Amino acid sequence: MIEDWKSYEPLLIPDIPNLHKIDVYEENDGYSALRTVLNDQEKWSRTDVTNEVKAANIRGRGGAGFNAGLKWSFMPEPDDRPRYLACNGDESEPGTFKDRNIFEFNPHIFIEGALIAAYAMSVDTIYVYIRGEYIDWVHILEQAVEEAYDRGYLGKDILGKGIDIDLHVTYGAGAYICGEETGMLESLEGKRGYPRVKPPFPAQKGLWGNPTTINNIETLANVPLVINNGAEWYQSIGAEGHNGPVLYGISGHVNKPGVYEYPAGMSVEDLIYEVAGGIRGGKKLKALIPGGTSTPVLRADQLEGVSMDSNSLRDAGSMMGTAGMVVMDEDTDMVDLLWRISHFFHHESCGQCTPCREGTGWLEKVLLKIKNGEGEIKDLDLLLDVTTQMEGRTICALADAAAWPVRHTINRFRDEFEARCKKSVHAVA
Amino acid sequence: MPEVFIDNERYEFEGDQMALQFILDLGMEVPFFCYHPSMSIPANCRQCMVKAGQYIKDQETGEYELDDDGNRKIRWFPKMQTSCALKLSDGMVIQTQETSEEAERAQKDTLEFLLINHPLDCPICDQAGECPLQIQTYKYGPEGSRFEVKKVHKPKRVQLGPRVTLDAERCINCTRCVRFADEISGSKQLTIVSRGDKNYPMTAPSETFDDPYSLNTVDICPVGALTSTDFRFKARVWEMNQTPSIDITNGKGCNIDLWTRDNEVLRITPRHNSEVNDYWMPDEGRKAFEQFNNNRVSRPSVKLDGDNHSNTSWNNAIETFAEALEAHAPQELLLIGSPHASVEENYAFNKFFNLLGASTAKFIPHLISGYGDDFLITDDQAPNTNGCRLISLEETDSAGIKTAVAEAEVVIILADDLVGREALSADDLSAKYTVSLATNKTLTTRASDLVIPITCVAEHAASYVNVDGRIQRSFPAKETKYTNRRLNLEMSEGRLDRYGTNFDNWVKEEHKIDCLPAWEFLNHLADRLGLEFQYDHSRTIFAELSDQIESLRGVTYERMDDEQGVQLPIEQNEVTQA
Numbered sequence A: 001m002i003e004d005w006k007s008y009e010p011l012l013i014p015d016i017p018n019l020h021k022i023d024v025y026e027e028n029d030g031y032s033a034l035r036t037v038l039n040d041q042e043k044w045s046r047t048d049v050t051n052e053v054k055a056a057n058i059r060g061r062g063g064a065g066f067n068a069g070l071k072w073s074f075m076p077e078p079d080d081r082p083r084y085l086a087c088n089g090d091e092s093e094p095g096t097f098k099d100r101n102i103f104e105f106n107p108h109i110f111i112e113g114a115l116i117a118a119y120a121m122s123v124d125t126i127y128v129y130i131r132g133e134y135i136d137w138v139h140i141l142e143q144a145v146e147e148a149y150d151r152g153y154l155g156k157d158i159l160g161k162g163i164d165i166d167l168h169v170t171y172g173a174g175a176y177i178c179g180e181e182t183g184m185l186e187s188l189e190g191k192r193g194y195p196r197v198k199p200p201f202p203a204q205k206g207l208w209g210n211p212t213t214i215n216n217i218e219t220l221a222n223v224p225l226v227i228n229n230g231a232e233w234y235q236s237i238g239a240e241g242h243n244g245p246v247l248y249g250i251s252g253h254v255n256k257p258g259v260y261e262y263p264a265g266m267s268v269e270d271l272i273y274e275v276a277g278g279i280r281g282g283k284k285l286k287a288l289i290p291g292g293t294s295t296p297v298l299r300a301d302q303l304e305g306v307s308m309d310s311n312s313l314r315d316a317g318s319m320m321g322t323a324g325m326v327v328m329d330e331d332t333d334m335v336d337l338l339w340r341i342s343h344f345f346h347h348e349s350c351g352q353c354t355p356c357r358e359g360t361g362w363l364e365k366v367l368l369k370i371k372n373g374e375g376e377i378k379d380l381d382l383l384l385d386v387t388t389q390m391e392g393r394t395i396c397a398l399a400d401a402a403a404w405p406v407r408h409t410i411n412r413f414r415d416e417f418e419a420r421c422k423k424s425v426h427a428v429a
Numbered sequence B: 001m002p003e004v005f006i007d008n009e010r011y012e013f014e015g016d017q018m019a020l021q022f023i024l025d026l027g028m029e030v031p032f033f034c035y036h037p038s039m040s041i042p043a044n045c046r047q048c049m050v051k052a053g054q055y056i057k058d059q060e061t062g063e064y065e066l067d068d069d070g071n072r073k074i075r076w077f078p079k080m081q082t083s084c085a086l087k088l089s090d091g092m093v094i095q096t097q098e099t100s101e102e103a104e105r106a107q108k109d110t111l112e113f114l115l116i117n118h119p120l121d122c123p124i125c126d127q128a129g130e131c132p133l134q135i136q137t138y139k140y141g142p143e144g145s146r147f148e149v150k151k152v153h154k155p156k157r158v159q160l161g162p163r164v165t166l167d168a169e170r171c172i173n174c175t176r177c178v179r180f181a182d183e184i185s186g187s188k189q190l191t192i193v194s195r196g197d198k199n200y201p202m203t204a205p206s207e208t209f210d211d212p213y214s215l216n217t218v219d220i221c222p223v224g225a226l227t228s229t230d231f232r233f234k235a236r237v238w239e240m241n242q243t244p245s246i247d248i249t250n251g252k253g254c255n256i257d258l259w260t261r262d263n264e265v266l267r268i269t270p271r272h273n274s275e276v277n278d279y280w281m282p283d284e285g286r287k288a289f290e291q292f293n294n295n296r297v298s299r300p301s302v303k304l305d306g307d308n309h310s311n312t313s314w315n316n317a318i319e320t321f322a323e324a325l326e327a328h329a330p331q332e333l334l335l336i337g338s339p340h341a342s343v344e345e346n347y348a349f350n351k352f353f354n355l356l357g358a359s360t361a362k363f364i365p366h367l368i369s370g371y372g373d374d375f376l377i378t379d380d381q382a383p384n385t386n387g388c389r390l391i392s393l394e395e396t397d398s399a400g401i402k403t404a405v406a407e408a409e410v411v412i413i414l415a416d417d418l419v420g421r422e423a424l425s426a427d428d429l430s431a432k433y434t435v436s437l438a439t440n441k442t443l444t445t446r447a448s449d450l451v452i453p454i455t456c457v458a459e460h461a462a463s464y465v466n467v468d469g470r471i472q473r474s475f476p477a478k479e480t481k482y483t484n485r486r487l488n489l490e491m492s493e494g495r496l497d498r499y500g501t502n503f504d505n506w507v508k509e510e511h512k513i514d515c516l517p518a519w520e521f522l523n524h525l526a527d528r529l530g531l532e533f534q535y536d537h538s539r540t541i542f543a544e545l546s547d548q549i550e551s552l553r554g555v556t557y558e559r560m561d562d563e564q565g566v567q568l569p570i571e572q573n574e575v576t577q578a
């Protein structure tokens, strides 16, 4: 658990006015990591960069927590095919709104990170895919990209060091599934955002069949920090096995909702009561969704001593996800909450896979019935059955993401659900 | 050779193979919907799930590792695998629904999901009886339903294009139709619209699904979501008989099935032949059912004044024909064979009149240049142009035939609407005595003095040589007035007969055409003229041909049946050019 967080100085989004402007970013040591690498490509060979990032163990901030450097190392040896880095800024999971802050306040750190990643993987083209609802932030990023082109950080012969990398910003039309990495690739190709069957994995066959790596925006923003300060330094921040700074997106019934940057492994208590100013109206904490709505909800009594890192959250019965924390006070109606979450996944299932297409709708409809006081106890068991029938049987993880909240919310708040159900005919008789 | 273990049996395999196809090739079964052997594998229906893992091999020795009981150690994959997309690897272990309760359970669960929003309107659905969803639900599905909330409603009776009607509620979103238009026909006219359980296939706004191959989507749709606008609600599949045949509407010779009831052909579907048409056929070929049923020449007829014809008896027709032949010298006869008729018909026709002393029949290929595509539609509008060449009929063109007609007194035309396709005009024939042996009423039969009704491809066994030089044959699918099906071996061989069920109304006379196989008619004519010409069967004709013609040596109906047609040693360019 992080004790000295109060003295923590933000690294990803330091409190510097106008940092989104390239002059300000450069004045504050911006693009120095890129320069370091490109100026001494002998010392910083592509493999060296990858290894350093691998050693730092930047855990993917898109939700799955995969070691970024390790993922880069899956790219095959360059051949005559184009190679891509696809940056995932789709950020559509309810409770998650942290990449937005990077676009708004420090877009260049992301661009710099993406460039280093591209260099390390011999990528020639970077795509950034941003959810369409973020059109204002798309414009901010586009502005930053233009500046980076002007200053020679992007394009042909970057900084005169013989490296060519292009970056294109594009945005979606409002589909959560286009944040799933292969759904995003389809969408980038101009197709329906239908996630792909894996294998083949994107590193083998990604965009237009070419080697592609997908990383989250925040993941890539961590890269310049690692290059500037070294893997060892990075490892010294945060929790065991889960390092570095994390953008905690805290929403719900707190006094000061927002995005807060602190080391990984912050105590949940500190985040809710200190950082986010405590529960609104002095109410009691009832439950927390720790990392976006697909991560299992935890009851207040399950949160004792829990910190925001993957090990601690796993032990508590949930996951780190995107660190998008949804805080709920004692007045929260868990039936309503779960119905609303299920409504989201029902609405967002792409509909390819039978268990997800049909299961998400079934879950929502039964939950609606229970919410309306028309459910029966057997419906709760049916819901649990349906989640088992969905989980692990689909092309992408949306079905799992839809199943888990239902299973865990019912199991962890069963009384509340039963209380909303009609007494069964037999019980009355 | 690498090995896999499926349901505890060991099998060897070679190369890149997917588990599902491998299992199907072994004659075993795993239920599936979205997979189609000729298209990409989206693995979206999730029906074909199996339990799979890998025997663990010792890295050094390459031997399988054993546990304490001496059994091979297995590393099961953490999730159920869709067998359609599961590439076999050495030492893979697969348990299907036969040996794994988990697999059985997963398949049952998927079927339950598929059915919750399905309208379950089998009693009024065209697909019932040949519906993979129905069949697999019976075999592998759950009993009853636990779905007690409202089903999703979607558009019904949507006219996707001129020939295909969509009921979106029945759709299970397998994307076969979309993939067909993307990958096979290439029209790319379909996509899935909306999202989640509201998904269904659609064209782009204001586009229409007029793909010349659109009806193949009806065949491959695993439910009754896509139906043939023509065939909708016409017949239940179990009321029909299914007979293998050949598409005669163009030169490709797509392998097809004719579906008959009450001596009418109600629909035509493609029959798989990887050498010719794979699983597909053009929509045009399916339309041919109309020409088998309607507008047929039934009973011989003679021309009265003007264009009016009057039916006449077979005896009278034979007598009339014979008298015309007797009144003219053989040099005054002009015989026109036909790329629209079979090898046997052309051969018998030519031979008969050769016996009378007439010279070899001419024929005119029926080509529309630029009409074809690089798939299954050909410039050649006829099924047997190469068959005419094979038996050395004299190939000519419109100008050639006009000259020949001008020089002749009697013109005898075998099954070819020369006037309709403007190779001749009615005027060309007006001063001649014209006899047509024909299946359908055409401008040519109208211009003929005597019309002899003959069997069409749906009524006889005969062979056709396609543009690529492949000889394939038909089976009789419907009876004529003179078919004795118990004696007619061909019919019982070809038809998947449902004779004896309540639905087989064979006895109905009204749909039987009063016609004869061309050779049969010529037998009668030969009797009258005292010619040595007697063929009891098209097989006899074919046997004679294969004795005579080098490239037909060893070719028999049996071989055509066993090998789905026989590729003849004919030069490609010889056969494809005009």
Ligand SMILES: Cc1cc2nc3c(=O)[nH]c(=O)nc-3n(C[C@H](O)[C@H](O)[C@H](O)COP(=O)(O)O)c2cc1C
Residues within 6 Å of the ligand: A059, A060, A061, A062, A063, A064, A065, A066, A068, A088, A089, A090, A091, A092, A093, A176, A177, A178, A179, A180, A181, A182, A214, A215, A216, A217, A219, A220, A396, A397, A398, A401
């Ligand atoms: C349904 C679904 C939606 C997702 N949405 C996002 C998203 O909006 N942003 C994101 O970065 N990752 C999202 N992911 C995770 C991505 O698939 C992928 O794991 C991630 O972008 C990889 O980047 P990382 O390794 O840097 O975290 C989603 C995954 C699923 C299954």
Ligand code: SF4
Residues within 6 Å of the ligand: A177, A194, A195, A348, A349, A350, A351, A352, A353, A354, A356, A357, A394, A395, A396, A397, A398, A399
């Ligand atoms: S799991 Fe759901 S969202 Fe993911 S591919 Fe399948 S249907 Fe689409």
Ligand code: SF4
Residues within 6 Å of the ligand: B170, B171, B172, B173, B174, B175, B176, B177, B178, B201, B217, B220, B221, B222, B223, B225, B226
């Ligand atoms: S209409 Fe038929 S073929 Fe097309 S997606 Fe639906 S079920 Fe599949």
Ligand code: FES
Residues within 6 Å of the ligand: B031, B032, B033, B034, B035, B042, B043, B044, B045, B046, B047, B048, B049, B082, B083, B084, B085
């Ligand atoms: S057949 Fe394998 S998933 Fe559909």
